[in-house]
Every structure is written in structure tokens, then in C-alpha cells.
Amino acid sequence: MTIRPNVPMMKGATAALLLSSVASGALAQDAIRVISHRQPALEYYTQQMVEALPEGRVNVELMPIDKELELASITMSSESDAIDVLYLTDSSFKRFAANGWLEPIDDLWEKYSDEYDLDDFPQSVIDAVSYDGSIYAMPILTNTELFFYRKDLLDEAGIEPPETMDDYMAAASEMDSARRAGTIMSLKPVDAALNEAHWYMNAIGDGWFDEDWKPIFNNEAGVAAITRLKEMSEYAPRGFTAHANDESTINLQQGLATMGLQWFTRAAAMDNPEQSRVVDQIDWVAPPGGGARVANDGFAISAFSSGDREEMFKMMAEAASKESMQEGAKYAMPPRLSVLENAELAEQFRWYPAARAALESGKAFPAMPDFNDVGEIVTRHILRAVTGEAEVKEALDQAAAETEELLAGRGYYD
Structure with a gap:
């Protein structure tokens, strides 16, 4: 995994210069640039993205959530292609989708539904990563x-x-x-x-x-x-x-x-x-x-990315596969029904009973x-x-x- 240092958040011309510099580096490597919040579950799932494609095809940058959202907002409001894939929480996702900053993925979801068993995601989760009738993100974790x-x-x-x-x-x-x-x-x-x-x-x-x-x-x-x-x-x-x-x-x-x-x-x-x-x-x-x-979070493709959207979708789908989420269950509650219904989870991870109770009472x-x-x-x-x-x-x-x-x-x- 290629992890760059946290990018200091700056405004105006300084931010534009920073983004131009970072974008040039990413494009020179012809790699998919993924930005994400830094926490154990996302360290795991971004690594799955890295491993889904040949070595060197994916660059991951992990940073605190506020810095990630500010960087993404600056980049996308300028319609820059410096970011390809980004992690979004349920609340930030709606804003990005409403602004037209995200790529709808309904066609790819339908095309690869069988290959990646996408019907395993409950409708409530699909709804959580949808906006105005279109799917915009690959669900990666249910968090409470x-x-x-x-x-x-x-x-x-x-x-x-x-x-x-x-x-x-x-x-x-x-x-x-x-x-x-x-x-x-x-x-x-x-x-x-x-x-x-x-x-x-x-x-x-x-x-x-x-x-x-x-x-x-x-x-x-x-x-x-x-x-x-x-x-x-x-x-x-x-x-x-x-x-x-x-x-x-x-x-x-x-x-x-x-x-x-x-x-x-x-x-x-x-x-x-x-x-x-x-x-x-x-x-x-x-x-x-x-x-x-309670939140359902995921990874989305930038509407301004110049990368291959099908390649990026498959990268995200590999990270969100049943096998990946079975292993990732130690870090975050997986949104796949087949994994959630596995009775061994509560025995293996002693915090799962509290998490299920928290899901019922959370908002x-x-x-x-x-x-x-x-x-x-x-x-x-x-x-x-x-x-x-x-x-x-x-x-x-x-x-x-x-x-x-x-x-x-x-x-x-x-």
C-alpha cells in the first residue's frame, strides 16, 4: 500500500497549488488514487482494494475524517480529477451526491450483481448509499x-x-x-x-x-x-x-x-x-x-475521475466481497446479510452482542x-x-x- 503523509488543509491559491502538485504526482504514476479516513476497518478495506489490482495500480492516502472531507470538497468543487475513489460517511455522501460530485453506478451494480453477489446487501443498506433513485457508493461497513x-x-x-x-x-x-x-x-x-x-x-x-x-x-x-x-x-x-x-x-x-x-x-x-x-x-x-x-458508509467514484470506472467498481466490489467482509468483521460490522447472520461472529468477537443491541436503539x-x-x-x-x-x-x-x-x-x- 502506498500511503502518503496527511495533507495539511489550506484555502484559496495555496490549496489549488497543493492539489495541482498532488494530482500531477498521481497522474504520473497512472494509478487509481483512493482517499479515506484512517481507522482500523478502513485500513483493512483499502488494503483489499490495493490487492484487487496489479501492484502499483492503487495509491491509498489515509487521513483524519475532517481533513479527508475538506480535501475532497476542495478537489471536487473545482471539478479536478485528482481523486478517483473516496470514502464517505452517510451524511457526507448525501451532500456529495446532491452536488453532482459522484458517479452513479447503477449500470455496473446490475452488470456485476451475480459475480459479486450484490443481492446479499439488504435493501436498507442499498438505500443508504443511494440518492435521488441512483446508487452512488459501494457499501463497506455498517458502523454504530x-x-x-x-x-x-x-x-x-x-x-x-x-x-x-x-x-x-x-x-x-x-x-x-x-x-x-x-x-x-x-x-x-x-x-x-x-x-x-x-x-x-x-x-x-x-x-x-x-x-x-x-x-x-x-x-x-x-x-x-x-x-x-x-x-x-x-x-x-x-x-x-x-x-x-x-x-x-x-x-x-x-x-x-x-x-x-x-x-x-x-x-x-x-x-x-x-x-x-x-x-x-x-x-x-x-x-x-x-x-x-448508526451509519452505513462506503466508497464512491468521483464524477470527475479520468480513470476506468469499471475497473474502479470491480476494485471496490472485491474489497466488499463476502470473503473480504468475513475477515473484516473483526474491525467493523459488515453490511452483508450472509456475514451478519453468521452465529460464529458473536463467539469470535465479543463486542458483537452489544453492537446488535446498539443498532436496535441507535439513530x-x-x-x-x-x-x-x-x-x-x-x-x-x-x-x-x-x-x-x-x-x-x-x-x-x-x-x-x-x-x-x-x-x-x-x-x-x-
Whole structure:
């Protein structure tokens, strides 16, 4: 696998120069350029793409999700062919598809359905990677957030795994100490903070919007949700406003935090003796109160790629094959029915029972192409509230006003 260093995100002429330089290098090698978020499951699946084609045909670049999305947005808004294939979350996928930045793959899906057993994907998953009636991405993983906790420490303290948000707060308070934080908390803008807030908005609040896309996150229940988030931050590690998945994973692995919300894809890392000091000490349940994020993510082909779309589709399909996903199940929940229904998974990977429970109680982000842009607004004001820069009600009211202005300008209201 060819993995380049993380690309620093810059604006304007600097970004254009950077993209021109990187694109020239990729084209000179006549290789398919794949960009993706860096996490264990995606390291595995991008490696499957590398192995699907002859050596040197695929270049993979892995980076934090916010940097990947910014790089992709800059590239595609300029209609550059510097990216061929990219990983997208469920929310970012809708925005990219709505902007016309992705290549529809319905014809290839039909052509290769038998060869790659594509009917093995449930319709709900196909719907999740479709927009306006067309399929745009190859499903690669179903991801859900779990509640990670130190079973050894809670057992020693006589504390049951929390089932409600009140239980969670009581346990975090009890376990918080100068040596070890009571809970992890991932509030780095935008993706990590939005994930954390999504859980509180569903477990305590009434969600994000009403049926007409009017914000309701600033109502009484929403204020209570973010007030609780602010209260919980007292038991979080220092620097939590700059923490995303990597930082929170490390805090759990190194025994620096006792519990908290984290993605299914990070579960295997807890038992990796080369990285973790807490092997066999972490356990999992569905997030207290329910409502944590569930996502169906995948890889899509850029509408501006000059590569062979059929070759790229087959590369993605090989990575998403039944055999590949059977092995990849240790890193992420596979969206194929034949793999999900394998009873051996729960025996082999001890976090699967909690994941199935989390899927039942979880909730996806609102199904709007502009939710990432809404997230930039909302997380900025939530952080103002959590850090004490503004009162919670004031911050959420301001976020709601800016959100409504944004959506009005994009035609959401009559």
C-alpha cells in the first residue's frame, strides 16, 4: 500500500497549488488514487482494494475524517480529477451526491450483481448509499457507536453498566479521579462533536428537526441535553474539545479514562496487546438512553475521475466481497446479510452482542444533504455552551437561527 503523509488543509491559491502538485504526482504514476479516513476497518478495506489490482495500480492516502472531507470538497468543487475513489460517511455522501460530485453506478451494480453477489446487501443498506433513485457508493461497513467501559473497575466499585444517562453520569462521577478521567468525550469539531451531541439530542432531547426541517434542538429538551453534556464534561480528560476518535481510543487503551461513547470500529483495538494496556478489561453495552449514531458508509467514484470506472467498481466490489467482509468483521460490522447472520461472529468477537443491541436503539443522522453544514454551525455553538462562553439556551438559540437561515437559503422552506 502506498500511503502518503496527511495533507495539511489550506484555502484559496495555496490549496489549488497543493492539489495541482498532488494530482500531477498521481497522474504520473497512472494509478487509481483512493482517499479515506484512517481507522482500523478502513485500513483493512483499502488494503483489499490495493490487492484487487496489479501492484502499483492503487495509491491509498489515509487521513483524519475532517481533513479527508475538506480535501475532497476542495478537489471536487473545482471539478479536478485528482481523486478517483473516496470514502464517505452517510451524511457526507448525501451532500456529495446532491452536488453532482459522484458517479452513479447503477449500470455496473446490475452488470456485476451475480459475480459479486450484490443481492446479499439488504435493501436498507442499498438505500443508504443511494440518492435521488441512483446508487452512488459501494457499501463497506455498517458502523454504530457503543458504550465502552472498564468492566474490572466498575465491578470493583460495585457499579452496574449504565442503562440510562443518569446512571452514566453517576458512574462517571464515581470513577473520576486525578489518575483516570471518569469518561472520554470527543468534542473536536465537526464530525466528532456532532456524533457526541447526536447521542445527547436523542437520549435526552427530541432530536434535531421537526418534520418540516425546522430546528427543535433549542427547545426545552434540547437545552436539557446540552446542559447534561456540559455537566458530563467535568469528568472528561483535559483537552476534550480537541479530541476525536483517535484521542479517545488512546485514552481508553492507555487506562486514562473509564468509559464513554466510541465507535464499534475501535472495539478490536482495546484487545490489541501491541497498542492496549487494558486487554480483556474493556466491555461493551448499547449506549445508555439509546439514540447514538448508526451509519452505513462506503466508497464512491468521483464524477470527475479520468480513470476506468469499471475497473474502479470491480476494485471496490472485491474489497466488499463476502470473503473480504468475513475477515473484516473483526474491525467493523459488515453490511452483508450472509456475514451478519453468521452465529460464529458473536463467539469470535465479543463486542458483537452489544453492537446488535446498539443498532436496535441507535439513530442515523437526519437524512438531509446539508447536515454536515448544519453541524458546523451547531457544534460551534455547543462548544461555546460547554466551555462557558455562552449560556446553553443562548448558544442553541443562536445555532437554531443560523441553521434556519442556512436552510432557508437552500430551499428547505416554502
